[in-house]
Amino acid sequence: MARLKSAPPSLSRPPVRLNGVPEDSQYERDRGSAKDRGYDATWRRERRAFLVDHPLCLGCDASGHAVPATVVDHIVPHRGDQRLFRDPRNRQPTCKWHHDKVKQLLETMWQSGEITSDDLNLDSEAAVNLTRKLRDEEGRGGSNRHNRPAP
DSSP: OOOOSSOOTTTOOOOBOTTSOBTTSHHHHHHOOTTTTTOSHHHHHHHHHHHHHOOBOHHHHHTTOOOBOOEEEESSOOTTOHHHHHOGGGEEEEOHHIIIIIIHHHHHHHHTTSSOGGGGSTTSHHHHHHHHHHHHHHTOSSOSTTTSOOO
16 A cells, blocks of 8 residues: 655645744745844854853753753844844843743743843743743653753
């Protein structure tokens, strides 16, 4: 029996990004490529240097855990503003979990006026409280790969 190599168009769904926006949406087309948004060779060098200077996730550190930072987050979302994008004071070291979970929720709260831009720092009281809440909800209290102290 022959195998179906791909789903018929009526059964296939567009790929969905982590934030729930389909990759082929108008938003994605308007957003441009990573390079168009400034994530070029200069950014990669700056990112590497920043992570060397700031090796631990700020959010984990503020919560009492030593976890390596793997992402350089723009504290205030730059939304294409190259001044904000390039400003080294607008950067914080994060682990993927803090960037993808905590920071995304903080940005939503900030956009709705629930918190201030200062609360977008992962060592702010709002961020630390949100981190604790999410860890409790996910059963991340203190004994998994995310929370274990770095060797």
